[in-house]
Structure formats: structure tokens, C-alpha cells
Amino acid sequence: MRFARIAFGLLLALVGLLVTLAGAVAAFWLVGPDNTLATGSKPLASRGLAVMTAPDLLDRHGPTLHVTAAAAKPVFVGVGQDIDVASYLGTSEYTRVVRLNPPSDLDTQEMKGDVAALTPPGGLDWWIVKAGGSGEQSVAWPIADGRYDVVVMNADGSPGVDARVVLGVELEGAFATCLLVLGIGMVLLVGGLLLMFLRKRKTPAPPAPVIPSPMPYTPPALQGSGRVRRVATAGTAVTSLLLVATGCVAVPEKNAGSQAMTRPAVALADGQAVVKRYNEVNNQANQARNAKLSETIEGGTTLAQTRAGYRINSKLDAAGKNKTKPFTYTDPQIGAPEFAAYPMRFVAFSGVSDDPESRQLGVWQRQSAGTPWVLTNSVYPLATTKVPPVDDLRVPTKADMAKLPILPQTAGNDLAAYLTGGAKSSKAALFVPSPRTVMLLSQRAKSKVDAVKADYISTVTDTFRLSGDPVTFITSTGEALVFLSLTEQYLQTIEPGHNAYFTSGPETAFSSMVKYTQTLHQNYLYxxxxxxxxxxxxRILSLDGQLVSAGGS
Known part of the structure; x- marks a missing residue:
């Protein structure tokens, strides 16, 4: 049985040697005292706009991801949700990391597309973590469950990325586990060597006693076999303990699913920062009557009204003596619904610094992840108007729409018919009007009566129409908050043999001293x-209009 003991000892020593080497390599080369399994510095280059990981590459969560990049040019490193990164890169050309082969290899795929420079990434607010600038840039992020991408690109958004990147995953307790493996390997190695070379010391046998009956005798060879079994049992127990100790710590949890994620359109602080930036830029644009500057903070109907207002003010106040005084939207309350794709929108309900009797209710929209937030809808309800809470807003589902007594599109068309027909319209009974709506209809009714008194005006028609699709949100109270745009054409028919023209007022910004023989029109955007x-x-919360053109035929 001595041969069996030596053979088992040799096997145990070989296993111990392999485990010792594996533990030493893992502890002092792969992991290290910082518990981080890293790829080492790898050159990553792309002719396109970025190098990014595929959304399915980070398919486990829990450990901390470390990314470090360095390049000759200022470099940017960021982690973002795939919703945002995919929208930001869009159809751009970039390089995608599709597979990691620890410890040092990775596979990439070239994604063809445009190479036009992107908006510099550092100014975008949707990154989970980010770092950018000259020299080495690093980020650390506890990997969350979901679809996330790591992006390395030039800090100015230009094409041609050439950086050296280190990717690492910090596993809590990894270094200690590797040391434990090293220790177990050494125990197995020493145990194997002892079995191979340590011989039991022989001693003289004492005189055999006289006993009534012979006792069972265990041969020395079998005693050695029992020692082998005890060593094997101890090794098995230690190995089992190692598996139990490391099974939950060393293996991160698999992500729950790979379906598209949703997220709030904006964080509270970021939404407030958007409103603050709007205040600053809007006041600059108002002082300069600079529509180009307004384009960086406004869009849609709001921008169209601003452009028309600047044109009118430049005509009526060419010297610039009556420019809009600076004002701000104060204490904005932010309502940010969840979105799974762009465009994204959020609502802000604010005070108005120069008008304590009014509030501002606006919709900010971001068309894609690389474009700025712009104010597309903006109304000014009176401070006494009951506005539903904007927190916990959500995008309406089919079930939400089915619960409404009237759809937003139908309500918009009915509102246009109500405004066209005036206070006596059959649609008037469908709405609870705001005070300013009542005032507008009263002014239009008076204007019609006064106009036809003139010898040169034959008839007057006033027509409102819904413009575009309503923007709808569902509030925490189950109500629908709907934003609409409407057009109005105030049309005057000229009597035969007469002509008419605009001699003063806002209309002269669009048509001054031009004589018309058939019609005069004024077009408004609401x-x-x-x-x-x-x-x-x-309930009509607010109705706010702006003359946007005038002329005739």
C-alpha cells in the first residue's frame, strides 16, 4: 500500500501545485489588492465618432466598473443608458466592442455611418457617470441592471478616436478569495509531499502480553490508508467551503432582462438647470432681439411667436427704447414622464418674476440625445387658476385615453369651433373658459362690429383652426393635461371700389402702406x-396669442 500512498500524494501535490499557481496568478497578476480584474492598457481606435460597448456586453450587475482612457487629444469617457447613447450616436460611424475575452483581449465591430461632428458630450445631462479633458480620464460605476453602454470619444465630439483604454471590473472579496485559493493550493501541495516522502518512524515492538483472547489487529498498511482518507476528506471539506464562500461573491447576478428600458425624461436638478439656462439666454435674446439665439432654447410654436414678436418690436421700436425688461421663471416644479425613446418631454410650472398675477406652464422637448432642451409650448395661466399637479406625470396609454370623456384631438377641434363661433357658439357649453378666453372673445366681437361700420369694409370673418397634434400628459389625479396650438385668421372683405392698408400698429411689421383692394387679413398663432x-x-387653463403675419389681396 506504500505505492498507493505515494501515488495519491503525487496526485495531491500536482493538484496543489496547479491550484497554488492559479491562486498566485489570479491574486497578483489578474486581480491585485484592489479586487479589480482589468484588461490592461489596450489601444482602441475608430475612424468614426466613438468607441462604445455593445448594449448586451454589460449583462451582469453588482460589481463596480472602472474605465480609464488616455489620448493625445482631450478625451471623454462616459456611461449612459442605451436609450440615450443610441440616440446620441444615431447614424454616426463608430466602433463597437462586441466581446471581452479576459484578461486582455476584446473583439470590435465597425459600424458604418456619418462622420459629422457631434455635440460635445461633456455638456449633456443624461450620462450616468462621465469624465473628460486632457490627460488620463477615469470613471467608476457600480453596474446596474439594464442596458448600459460605455463610450470613449474625443471631448469635442470630432471623429477620429485614438485612445488607450483600460477596462476593469471590481469584485468585492476577489483578492481575498484568490489568496484563499493560493493557501488551499499550498496546503494540498504540502499534504501531497508529506504523503510521498514522510515515512512513519519504526520502534521496537514490546513483549506481547498474555491475554485471554486475541484482539483484532489492523495492519500498518491499512492505518496509512486511513490517513490518506482523512487527508482527502479534509481537502474535500476545504474545497466545498471555498465553493460556498465564493459562489455568491465572485459571480455577479445576471441582468433580469434585455428589453428596452424607460427612464424619466430629466432629473429634477437637471430640469431646474434647463429652466435656469433658459432664463439667462432668453433675457440675452430679448435684449438683442436675436432670433438665432432664441433657436438654442425655443422651438415649435413658442419660437414662432418669439420671432414674430421680435419683428414687430423692431418695427415699432427701432431705437430700442422699450425692450423687454429681464425676467425669470421662478421656483420651477418639474414633471418628468418616463420615456423609452426620443423625443422626450418634461413639464415645468413656475412663477414669473415680473408678473405675480401669472404663472408659466411650459413643455420642454429634446428631439434626440444630442440636441438641447427647447421650450416648445408655453402658456401663462392666472395665479388664481387651478392647475393640476405636474409631479408624477406620465405619457398616456390606450387605457388612459379610453377613460377620458373626450379625446385631446377632438377637444382641440371643438375649442377652435368655440373660438370661431364666439360666446354664442354651440361648442361654448362644452368648456369652462379661462378669464382671458372670455376677454379675447369679447374683444373680437367688438372688433367685428366696429370694422363693418367703416365704409370700405364689407364683411368680417374670424376663423380658428387646430394646428398640429396635441401634446398630452396624464396627471396623478387621472386628468389629461393637454397643450395645443391654434391658428386664427381675422379676415376683412373690402367693399368694391375701395382699397385698404395698414398705417400703424403691429400689422405694419408685415405689411406697411401696401394698398389692397379685396381683403385684409391678420394671422395669429395661439x-x-x-x-x-x-x-x-x-377646463381652459390659458390661451395666449401672438400676431405672426398680416397682409391682403
Missing amino acids: QAALVIPPTGKP
Whole structure:
């Protein structure tokens, strides 16, 4: 049995040697005292705009991801949700990391597309973590469950990325586990060597006693076999302990799913920062009457109204003596619904610094991840108007829409018919009007009566129409908060044999001293906000208009 003991000892020593080497390599080369398994510095280059990981590459969560990049040019490193990164890169050319082969290899795939420079990434607010600038840039992020991408690109958003990148994953307790493996390997190695070379010391046998009956005798060879079994049992126990100790720590959890994620359109602090930036840029644009500057913070109907207002003010106040005084939207309350794709929108409900009797209710929209937030809808309800809470807003589902007594599109068309027909319209009974709506209809009714008194005006028509699709949100109270745009054409028919023209007022910004023989028209653009409750009439929160053109035929 001595041969069996030596053979088993040799096997145990070989296993111990392999485990010792594996533990030493893992502890002092792969992992290290910082518990981080890293790829080492790898050159990553792309002719396109970025190098990014595929969304399915980070398929486990829990450990901390470390990314370090260095390049000759200022470099940017960021981690973002795939919703945002995919929208930001869009159809751009970039390099995708599709596979990691620890410890040092990775596979890439070239994604063809445009190479036009992107918006510099550092100024975008949707990154989970980011770092950018000259020299080495590093980020650390506890990997979350979901679809996330790591992006390395030039800090200015230009094409042609050439950086050296280190990717590492910090596993809590990894270094200690590797040391434990090293220790177990050494125990197995020493145990194997002892079995191979340590011989039991022989001693003289004592005189055999006289006993009544012979006792069972265990041969020395079998005693050695029992020692082998005890060593093997101890090794098995230690190995089992190692598996139990490291099974949950060393293996991160698999992500729950790979479906598209949703996220709030904006964080509270970021939404407030958007409003703050709007205040600053808007006041600069107002002082300069600079529509180009307004384009960086406004869009849609809001921008169209601003452009028309600047044109009118430049005509009526060419010397610039009556420019809009600086004002701000104060204490904005942010309502940010969840979105799974762009465009994204959020709502802000604010005070107005120069008008304590009014509030501002606006919709900010971001068309893609690389574009700025712009104010697309903006109304000014009175401070006494009951506005539903904007926190916990959500994008309406089919089930939400089915609960409404009237759909937003239908409500918009009915509102246009109500404004066209005036206070006596059959649609008037469908709405609870705002004070300013009542005032507008009263002014239009008076204007029609006064116009036809003139010898040169034959008839007057006033027509409102819904423009575009309503923007709808569902509030925490189950009501629909709806933003609409409407157009109005105030048309005057000229009596035969007469002519008419605009001699003063806002209309002269679009048509001054031009004589018309058939019609005069003034075109207005309105923004409206409605609340459609589950029961009852829709309430008009505000209706705000701006003359946008004038002329005739």
C-alpha cells in the first residue's frame, strides 16, 4: 500500500501545485489588492465618432466598473443608458466592442455611418457617470441592471478616436478569495509531499502480553490508508467551503432582462438647470432681439411667436427704447414622464418674476440625445387658476385615453369651433373658459362690429383652426393635461371700389402702406392648455396669442 500512498500524494501535490499557481496568478497578476480584474492598457481606435460597448456586453450587475482612457487629444469617457447613447450616436460611424475575452483581449465591430461632428458630450445631462479633458480620464460605476453602454470619444465630439483604454471590473472579496485559493493550493501541495516522502518512524515492538483472547489487529498498511482518507476528506471539506464562500461573491447576478428600458425624461436638478439656462439666454435674446439665439432654447410654436414678436418690436421700436425688461421663471416644479425613446418631454410650472398675477406652464422637448432642451409650448395661466399637479406625470396609454370623456384631438377641434363661433357658439357649453378666453372673445366681437361700420369694409370673418397634434400628459389625479396650438385668421372683405392698408400698429411689421383692394387679413398663432377630467367639462387653463403675419389681396 506504500505505492498507493505515494501515488495519491503525487496526485495531491500536482493538484496543489496547479491550484497554488492559479491562486498566485489570479491574486497578483489578474486581480491585485484592489479586487479589480482589468484588461490592461489596450489601444482602441475608430475612424468614426466613438468607441462604445455593445448594449448586451454589460449583462451582469453588482460589481463596480472602472474605465480609464488616455489620448493625445482631450478625451471623454462616459456611461449612459442605451436609450440615450443610441440616440446620441444615431447614424454616426463608430466602433463597437462586441466581446471581452479576459484578461486582455476584446473583439470590435465597425459600424458604418456619418462622420459629422457631434455635440460635445461633456455638456449633456443624461450620462450616468462621465469624465473628460486632457490627460488620463477615469470613471467608476457600480453596474446596474439594464442596458448600459460605455463610450470613449474625443471631448469635442470630432471623429477620429485614438485612445488607450483600460477596462476593469471590481469584485468585492476577489483578492481575498484568490489568496484563499493560493493557501488551499499550498496546503494540498504540502499534504501531497508529506504523503510521498514522510515515512512513519519504526520502534521496537514490546513483549506481547498474555491475554485471554486475541484482539483484532489492523495492519500498518491499512492505518496509512486511513490517513490518506482523512487527508482527502479534509481537502474535500476545504474545497466545498471555498465553493460556498465564493459562489455568491465572485459571480455577479445576471441582468433580469434585455428589453428596452424607460427612464424619466430629466432629473429634477437637471430640469431646474434647463429652466435656469433658459432664463439667462432668453433675457440675452430679448435684449438683442436675436432670433438665432432664441433657436438654442425655443422651438415649435413658442419660437414662432418669439420671432414674430421680435419683428414687430423692431418695427415699432427701432431705437430700442422699450425692450423687454429681464425676467425669470421662478421656483420651477418639474414633471418628468418616463420615456423609452426620443423625443422626450418634461413639464415645468413656475412663477414669473415680473408678473405675480401669472404663472408659466411650459413643455420642454429634446428631439434626440444630442440636441438641447427647447421650450416648445408655453402658456401663462392666472395665479388664481387651478392647475393640476405636474409631479408624477406620465405619457398616456390606450387605457388612459379610453377613460377620458373626450379625446385631446377632438377637444382641440371643438375649442377652435368655440373660438370661431364666439360666446354664442354651440361648442361654448362644452368648456369652462379661462378669464382671458372670455376677454379675447369679447374683444373680437367688438372688433367685428366696429370694422363693418367703416365704409370700405364689407364683411368680417374670424376663423380658428387646430394646428398640429396635441401634446398630452396624464396627471396623478387621472386628468389629461393637454397643450395645443391654434391658428386664427381675422379676415376683412373690402367693399368694391375701395382699397385698404395698414398705417400703424403691429400689422405694419408685415405689411406697411401696401394698398389692397379685396381683403385684409391678420394671422395669429395661439398656445392653449386644457385639463380634461375623467368626468365633467374640459377646463381652459390659458390661451395666449401672438400676431405672426398680416397682409391682403
